[in-house]
Amino acid sequence: MTVTEPSPGRPAHRGGLWRHADFRRLWVGETVSQFGTMVSQLALPLVAILVLHASTWQVGVLTACETAAFVAVGLPAGAWVERMRFRWVLIVNDLVRAALLAWVPVAQLLGVLTIEQLYAVALAIGVSTVFFDVAYQSYLPQLIDRELLVEGNAKLQASESLSQIAGPSLGGALIQALTAPYAVLVDAVSFLWSAACVTRIEVRPPRPERSLDPNLLREIRDGLRFVLGNRILRAIAMCTSSANLFASVISAVFYVLLARELQLSPGVIGLLTSTAAVGGLIGALVARRFAAKVGQGPAIWIAIAVAGPCALVTPFVQRDWTLGLLAVAQIAMWMGIVVYNINQVSFRQALCPPGLLGRMNATMRFLVWGTMPFGALLGGLLGSTIGVRATLLAGAVGQSLTFLPVFLSPLRRMRELPSYAESAAERNPTGSPLLPSELRE
Secondary structure (H helix, E strand, C coil): CCCCCCCCCCCCCCCHHHHHHHHHHHHHHHHHHHHHHHHHHHHHHHHHHHHHHCCCHHHHHHHHHCCCCCCCHHHHHHHHHHHHHHHHHHHHHHHHHHHHHHHHHHHHCCCCCCHHHHHHHHHHHHHHHHHHHHHHHHHHHHHHHHHHHCCCCHHHHHHHHHHHHHHHHHHHHHHHHHHHHHHHHHHHHHHHHHHHHHCCCCCCCCCCCCCCCCCCCHHHHHHHHHHHHHHHHHHHHHHHHHHHHHHHHHHHHHHHHHHHHCCCHHHHHHHHHHHHHHHHHHHHHHHHHHHHHHHHHHHHHHHHHHHHHHHHHHHHHHCCCCHHHHHHHHHHHHHHHHHHHHHHHHHHHHHHCCHHHHHHHHHHHHHCCCCCCHHHHHHHHHHCCCCCCHHHHHHHHHCCCCHHHHHHCCCCCCCCCCCCCHHHHHCCCCCCCCCCCHHHC
């Protein structure tokens, strides 16, 4: 059994994460921020649809703008973030996103809000989110011991699921009471809260060592080689990227179906969106026990195999009892997605050597989120040509097949997944540092 020593600058917490004050600060800040994000994720497309009367194609473009940054700056972001203190990256990008979102209600108040401004805000927030997310996933292993990563990710995912339950309902009510542009202000305030919580974290990991010969292209290449050179990481990247591609096709026209074709109120749309998160909360609560029962590898492919076909309900929903069926399908789908995410993200964090965390996370984000803007554009294009429901069906069929890369990988039979400490001990018993290329399979 491998014994992992606490990282320098952070204490061991034998009582678990409930007694870890710094983790609680990160957790509380992210939870409040997630509540705000759920409001704006509903409010921004409704600003486009209900206030600016955007076309189906324009809504697709707006959805693409939200994730385009992962293609544009996803790879270099990892190398840049590794040269900074992760904590300050989180604080600065929380403040930047707060300022960007605050512009939407201000522009509406001044009577100058346009769809082009929404594109610009979505693009800029996307860039900021790239840096925040890379630093966030890299900061957690610095803050807590690696054997607590599954517990930490499960708690963070549970908070996200809770926010997804209450956030859209709150967002729907706020949109009806304040109108969509002014509801966005709630998210801006939530980012300020998150920044304040991260500022109070006391643990200060050591400043990243600067390379004597910094080379951005070589650093990016190391991250790509680590991910693509490992069969399991490669399979996870293929599965997640294809799932995100088809999910974005669906997302591009989903609110058009609910708001325009079914003519549901923002409150009802928010309630429907919230039901999906019930499954996410269940998934967060059972992820660790499910992996212990079926094995870590099978937990990953089984979860995503169950989630995909649930999307087949969406194209056939009407303004009747099928809305309830849609809610049940979303609960099942998000339960599978969250179990998948918790286990695969925890595996990635445990496998990666500390010096590569930022580049590994940035590479994975580039690969798995980089498909999303293309999926959104494809969804907008298909929605305006073959129709909204046909587009939803095409996306759902694609979603049903995304489990194949992980099912056909070694994950299918692996009850326990490898970690960085175990790989280092097996391949280098002398204890000297391993190069990134020596950690590939």
